[in-house]
Amino acid sequence: MSTMTNMELRITVIGTGYLGATHAACMAELGFEVLGVDVDPAKINSLAAGILPFHEPGLPELLRKHLATGRLRFTTDYAEAAAFGDVHFIGVGTPQRAGQHSADLTYVDAAVTSLAQHLDRDALIVGKSTVPVGTARRLRGMIDDVRAQHGRTGGRIALAWNPEFLREGRAVEDTLTPDRLVVGTGTAATASPDDQVADEALWAREILRRVYATPLATGTPLIETDFETAELVKVAANAFLATKISFINAFSEMTELVGGDIRILADALGHDARIGRQFLNAGVGFGGGCLPKDIRGLQARANEVGAASAMRFLTEIDDINLRRRDRVVHLATHMVEELKGARIAVLGVAFKPESDDVRDSPALDVAARLYNAGADVSVYDPQGNANAARRFPRLHYVDSLAEATAGADLTILATEWSEFKALRPSDLSPRVRKHQLIDARNVLDPTEWAEAGWRFEALGRKAH
Known part of the structure; x- marks a missing residue:
C-alpha cells in the first residue's frame, strides 16, 4: 500500500473552465491544498x-476566500502540477466535433499526456470530464505508454472516473453536498483484489473516499463501479432529463392543437411518485453546454458500438426540442403580422436562469432567427448579454428590462429569471407599443394578462 494514504493529500485540477474552477475552489473549501492548472495564461x-470568466452564484466568494487562505493557487506548468499533486482531477472540455455529433477528446488526451510525462511518484488521476464510454480504458493504457516514452518509472499510477453532476446556478452546492458520488475504476467494486488491476482499483477507491470524506460523512451515497458504468452514468442522466423535457413538450404540441393546459397536465403527472414534477416544464426547450451535446454524443457512440437502435429515440428527443423554437418564431410571426421592422423585446438569452451560458440557448436562437427575418430585436438578460453578444453581435443588447421593452410590438419571455417571473402587466403596459406577450417558459398567469388587455400566448396553453 502506498504511503500516500498516510500523508495529507494535495490536489490538482487540470482545466479551469466552469467545471474545473468550481471543483478547485470547492476542494479548497473541503480543506485541501489545491493547484489549478490550465494552458491559457490569461485565464x-x-x-x-x-x-471568474463566468457567472456562478457563490463561487466568486469561495475563489477569493481560498486565494487569501493560500489553499488555492494556479499555474500553467504541468511539471509543477506533477510534483505538487497526489490526486489530479481532469476537468477539461469535451465539445461536440464541428459538423459531427461525436465528442472531441483533444483536450482530455492533451491534459492526460501533458501530466503523465512528468509523473514520477505515486499519483491518482481522476477524470471528471464527460467522455464517451470506453475512454477511460484507452487513457489507462495511454498513461503507461507516455510515462515509458519519457522514462518515468517511479511511483504507482492509478486512474479513476468520477463524473460531475453540476447544475449551473447551483454548482457550489452540488460539489460540496452532492446527491451522489460515482467512482469508476478498472474493475468493479466487488472484484477480488488478486491482480494488479484489481489492486489499483482498490487503492483508487480508498484515495477518493479520503478526498470525499466530508460529504460521505453526511450520508452522500457512494456508488463504486467500473469505468464503463461511471462514464455512462452522466450521459444517461442527461439523456433522461432531456427525455422528460421533450416528453412534456411533445404533449405541449398536442394541447396546442386539441385544447387543454399543459401546466395542469404536468402537475397531475407530477403527483405520481414514479414520474415526479421536476423537469416537466413545457416551454421553448433545453439548451446549454451539456444536454444537447451529451445526447448527440451518446447517439454517436451508440452507432460506433452497434447500439444505434437502442438510442434511436434520442433523435426524436432532439427534434421535439428544436421544434419548440420553431413554434415561438411561428407565434411571433403570426402576432406581429410582418416581422420586418417589428420591434421585439426578448427577455433572457441565457439557456437557464442564474447562468450566463448561452451555448445552444433556445432563447438566443429565437432572438437571432427573428432578427434574421427582419425584426428589430432588443435583448436584455441579467447575466448573459456579454456572452450572447460574442456569439451573435448583431442583436441590440440593452442593460435593463425598461430599455428592452420600450416601444415593443411584442415581448417574449425566453429565460425564466426571477425578475421576469415577477412581471405584472402594469410593469410593461406604459412602455410597450402593443400589448402582446409570448410566455415561452410558462411562468406567468395568462388570466391576469388577458384581463389587463394583453394578447397572451404560452406554449401548450389556451391563447388569451
Missing part, C-alpha cells in the same frame, strides 16, 4: 486575481 492570471 490563469484572471483566476489568480480572483476574477
Whole structure:
C-alpha cells in the first residue's frame, strides 16, 4: 500500500473552465491544498486575481476566500502540477466535433499526456470530464505508454472516473453536498483484489473516499463501479432529463392543437411518485453546454458500438426540442403580422436562469432567427448579454428590462429569471407599443394578462 494514504493529500485540477474552477475552489473549501492548472495564461492570471470568466452564484466568494487562505493557487506548468499533486482531477472540455455529433477528446488526451510525462511518484488521476464510454480504458493504457516514452518509472499510477453532476446556478452546492458520488475504476467494486488491476482499483477507491470524506460523512451515497458504468452514468442522466423535457413538450404540441393546459397536465403527472414534477416544464426547450451535446454524443457512440437502435429515440428527443423554437418564431410571426421592422423585446438569452451560458440557448436562437427575418430585436438578460453578444453581435443588447421593452410590438419571455417571473402587466403596459406577450417558459398567469388587455400566448396553453 502506498504511503500516500498516510500523508495529507494535495490536489490538482487540470482545466479551469466552469467545471474545473468550481471543483478547485470547492476542494479548497473541503480543506485541501489545491493547484489549478490550465494552458491559457490569461485565464490563469484572471483566476489568480480572483476574477471568474463566468457567472456562478457563490463561487466568486469561495475563489477569493481560498486565494487569501493560500489553499488555492494556479499555474500553467504541468511539471509543477506533477510534483505538487497526489490526486489530479481532469476537468477539461469535451465539445461536440464541428459538423459531427461525436465528442472531441483533444483536450482530455492533451491534459492526460501533458501530466503523465512528468509523473514520477505515486499519483491518482481522476477524470471528471464527460467522455464517451470506453475512454477511460484507452487513457489507462495511454498513461503507461507516455510515462515509458519519457522514462518515468517511479511511483504507482492509478486512474479513476468520477463524473460531475453540476447544475449551473447551483454548482457550489452540488460539489460540496452532492446527491451522489460515482467512482469508476478498472474493475468493479466487488472484484477480488488478486491482480494488479484489481489492486489499483482498490487503492483508487480508498484515495477518493479520503478526498470525499466530508460529504460521505453526511450520508452522500457512494456508488463504486467500473469505468464503463461511471462514464455512462452522466450521459444517461442527461439523456433522461432531456427525455422528460421533450416528453412534456411533445404533449405541449398536442394541447396546442386539441385544447387543454399543459401546466395542469404536468402537475397531475407530477403527483405520481414514479414520474415526479421536476423537469416537466413545457416551454421553448433545453439548451446549454451539456444536454444537447451529451445526447448527440451518446447517439454517436451508440452507432460506433452497434447500439444505434437502442438510442434511436434520442433523435426524436432532439427534434421535439428544436421544434419548440420553431413554434415561438411561428407565434411571433403570426402576432406581429410582418416581422420586418417589428420591434421585439426578448427577455433572457441565457439557456437557464442564474447562468450566463448561452451555448445552444433556445432563447438566443429565437432572438437571432427573428432578427434574421427582419425584426428589430432588443435583448436584455441579467447575466448573459456579454456572452450572447460574442456569439451573435448583431442583436441590440440593452442593460435593463425598461430599455428592452420600450416601444415593443411584442415581448417574449425566453429565460425564466426571477425578475421576469415577477412581471405584472402594469410593469410593461406604459412602455410597450402593443400589448402582446409570448410566455415561452410558462411562468406567468395568462388570466391576469388577458384581463389587463394583453394578447397572451404560452406554449401548450389556451391563447388569451
